[in-house]
Amino acid sequence: MQDEEQKPYIEGPMHSTTPMIDPGLTFASVTDKISSIVLKRKTSLAWFFGFAISFALFQLMLLTMTNLVFVGIGLWGVNVPVAWGVAILNFVWWIGIGHAGTLISAILLLLRQRWRTSINRFAEAMTLFAVAQAGMYPIFHLGRPWLAYWLFPYPNTMGIWPQFRSPLMWDVFAVSTYATVSAMFWFVGLIPDFATLRDRARSKPFQMVYGLLAMGWRGSARHWHRYEMAYLLLAGLATPLVLSVHTIVSFDFAVGIIPGWHATIFPPYFVAGAIYAGFAMVLLLTIPLRRFYGLEGFITMRHMHNMAKVMLATGLIVGYGYMMEAFFGWYSGNKYERFMIWNRMHGPYHLYYWALILCNIVTPQFLWVKKIRSNLLLLWIISFVISIGMWLERFVIVVTSLHRDYLPSSWGMYQPTQWDWGMFIGSIGFFLTLLFLFIRFLPMISIFEMRTILPEAEVEE
Amino acid sequence: MDREHDNVEQSLPVHRRHVPPLYGVMAEFESPSDLVAAARRVYSLGYRRINGYSPYPIEELSEAIGFTHTSLPLIVFIGGLVGGLSGFFMQYWMEVIDYPLNVGGKPFNSWPAFVPITFEMTVLFAAFAAVLGMLVLNKLPQPYHPVFNAPNFVLATRDRFFLAIEANDPKFNHAEVVDLLKSLDALEVNDVEV
Numbered sequence: 123m124q125d126e127e128q129k130p131y132i133e134g135p136m137h138s139t140t141p142m143i144d145p146g147l148t149f150a151s152v153t154d155k156i157s158s159i160v161l162k163r164k165t166s167l168a169w170f171f172g173f174a175i176s177f178a179l180f181q182l183m184l185l186t187m188t189n190l191v192f193v194g195i196g197l198w199g200v201n202v203p204v205a206w207g208v209a210i211l212n213f214v215w216w217i218g219i220g221h222a223g224t225l226i227s228a229i230l231l232l233l234r235q236r237w238r239t240s241i242n243r244f245a246e247a248m249t250l251f252a253v254a255q256a257g258m259y260p261i262f263h264l265g266r267p268w269l270a271y272w273l274f275p276y277p278n279t280m281g282i283w284p285q286f287r288s289p290l291m292w293d294v295f296a297v298s299t300y301a302t303v304s305a306m307f308w309f310v311g312l313i314p315d316f317a318t319l320r321d322r323a324r325s326k327p328f329q330m331v332y333g334l335l336a337m338g339w340r341g342s343a344r345h346w347h348r349y350e351m352a353y354l355l356l357a358g359l360a361t362p363l364v365l366s367v368h369t370i371v372s373f374d375f376a377v378g379i380i381p382g383w384h385a386t387i388f389p390p391y392f393v394a395g396a397i398y399a400g401f402a403m404v405l406l407l408t409i410p411l412r413r414f415y416g417l418e419g420f421i422t423m424r425h426m427h428n429m430a431k432v433m434l435a436t437g438l439i440v441g442y443g444y445m446m447e448a449f450f451g452w453y454s455g456n457k458y459e460r461f462m463i464w465n466r467m468h469g470p471y472h473l474y475y476w477a478l479i480l481c482n483i484v485t486p487q488f489l490w491v492k493k494i495r496s497n498l499l500l501l502w503i504i505s506f507v508i509s510i511g512m513w514l515e516r517f518v519i520v521v522t523s524l525h526r527d528y529l530p531s532s533w534g535m536y537q538p539t540q541w542d543w544g545m546f547i548g549s550i551g552f553f554l555t556l557l558f559l560f561i562r563f564l565p566m567i568s569i570f571e572m573r574t575i576l577p578e579a580e581v582e583e
Numbered sequence: 584m585d586r587e588h589d590n591v592e593q594s595l596p597v598h599r600r601h602v603p604p605l606y607g608v609m610a611e612f613e614s615p616s617d618l619v620a621a622a623r624r625v626y627s628l629g630y631r632r633i634n635g636y637s638p639y640p641i642e643e644l645s646e647a648i649g650f651t652h653t654s655l656p657l658i659v660f661i662g663g664l665v666g667g668l669s670g671f672f673m674q675y676w677m678e679v680i681d682y683p684l685n686v687g688g689k690p691f692n693s694w695p696a697f698v699p700i701t702f703e704m705t706v707l708f709a710a711f712a713a714v715l716g717m718l719v720l721n722k723l724p725q726p727y728h729p730v731f732n733a734p735n736f737v738l739a740t741r742d743r744f745f746l747a748i749e750a751n752d753p754k755f756n757h758a759e760v761v762d763l764l765k766s767l768d769a770l771e772v773n774d775v776e777v
Binding site: 148149150153154275281282283284285286287289291292295296299302303306307309310314317318320321322333337338339340341342343344345346347348349350351352355356359360362363366370373570571573574578579580581582583 | 614615616619620622634635636637638639640641642643644645648650651653655656659663673674677678681682684686689693696697699700702703704706707709710711713714716717718720721723724725726727728730731736737738739740741742
């Protein structure tokens with residue numbers, strides 16, 4: 123399986139000391155170890171504890187949503203001039219987090235980065251659950267979420283069609299395509315592992331459910347051949363897709379003529395920010411999980427180093443984006459643009475701006491140091507700070523641009539209400555609820571792909 | 584060599600003597616290298632209705648059994664083409680023909696604004712074509728298949744490797760096939776019934 127061109131990255135001083143996986147693993151031990159988390163191991167008290175907290179927070183989201191549907195979006199702090207508040211920034215934040223999963227599963231697959239194998243299943247699940255959270259915000263922001271289907275072009279009695287020149291329509295297609303393709307990619311990746319679980323499960327109900335999901339997968343060479351082709355083609359499709367999704371999300375802003383939004387740097391800078399936030403979230407979740415489930419043999423320090431490096435690289439691109447925003451403001455010679463950047467740094471929301479610089483530009487610089495990258499606690503804290511920083515970034519973009527536009531008479535201030543926070547915290551609860559269910563019922567590491575990177579998988583002729 | 588079940592058959596009353604049709608003969612191997620070597624040998628002897636089973640994709644194996652071509656890329660290309668064309672012309676028809684609306688003085692056919700949705704529809708249709716095409720070509724879902732009857736076949740999703748020579752192969756001769764597979768370092772050789 124591993125020919126010469128797939129190997130070179132194993133060389134080098136760092137990689138010789140930090141293997142991709144535990145060298146003692148075999149087909150049998152990989153299979154048994156990962157499937158036992160789902161099938162045999164007793165569900166721990168910590169799992170129930172974590173699940174209970176997440177589920178309770180999820181109820182907060184349902185409560186907020188119910189109230190929102192009954193009362194209306196006046197519950198949120200949004201009002202003219204700041205008509206897009208925390209809800210839209212949460213949408214951008216969540217969908218950005220999702221992008222790391224697709225990057226790991228699709229782009230790193232095409233680049234033959236085989237270390238992705240240990241983390242891609244988990245990262246894809248994270249993508250799917252994050253996109254589910256993201257999708258809710260614009261729908262509830264409609265005010266009449268029960269009419270959300272009006273966004274789609276369907277023949278209706280009103281005899282009208284959507285207005286396709288609007289980035290908001292592009293967004294509908296981009297996000298729904300992204301959610302669909304991510305779900306398919308994830309499911310296709312799971313089929314052989316469902317078969318593994320079907321064959322290992324002891325109880326009838328588990329055998330039946332995994333058997334149904336495996337659809338009769340039997341590992342036939344002909345099937346594998348087509349399967350690999352389909353997987354590769356999906357990766358090839360998901361790669362431009364993931365870039366297009368955040369590009370289109372950035373168009374929601376960049377196509378508008380609000381100072382601070384109307385900038386050509388937005389698409390690449392949003393995509394880099396998305397990957398940055400996404401890797402921070404992957405690390406935030408993997409570090410505790412790996413320790414709790416004893417997966418150090420599968421997710422090695424090499425993975426941690428690589429993810430930290432991707433975070434550092436994308437963090438620098440994001441830093442370049444901030445610099446360019448400031449430069450554009452000055453160089454444009456446009457007084458509204460100049461005022462916008464001055465207002466970000468010194469206006470009423472200046473604390474958010476400087477906190478953002480601290481979280482997103484200063485903090486990742488620590489990742490240059492190998493010792494810090496190797497310290498998982500510090501890495502976790504840095505990832506946490508970056509996640510907050512990316513949330514602040516969207517706050518700065520959405521709110522500070524809107525609250526001071528062209529006419530001083532229409533200036534205003536924005537303050538999120540408890541319902542904004544309720545829905546945000548609730549959506550974190552829903553996200554974690556889905557993740558807890560995922561790690562309990564599905565293999566969180568792709569079993570069949572792990573087998574392919576074992577030394578014994580090589581065919582000797 | 585007689586089929587194993589013939590002995591059992593003899594002990595049954597005549598009206599119950601029914602040999603279930605044979606699907607093929609299945610050999611079990613310890614390692615991917617053994618399986619690939621065996622597959623190459625079997626293929627070189629002229630058997631064509633053969634198939635390997637493994638816990639993970641082995642590129643050499645599909646080559647060894649002579650299966651190297653799939654029309655999946657073509658299906659995906661057609662899917663993408665259909666998606667892209669329908670994405671663009673859906674917008675064109677709605678915005679230019681059925682419901683022309685002047686938005687900020689832009690032309691009705693403002694094609695650059697139609698590009699993002701055209702692209703998304705291309706990807707969506709191509710992805711559906713990839714997934715559904717793979718499943719249909721593989722004839723999945725297929726809850727029952729004779730190979731599941733082979734002893735130890737549950738290990739095909741763990742650490743064992745299997746090679747089947749199917750009974751409908753023109754060269755198939757039960758005794759010869761069993762001897763051949765036994766000579767190829769197989770752990771076990773078994774009949775598989777339909």
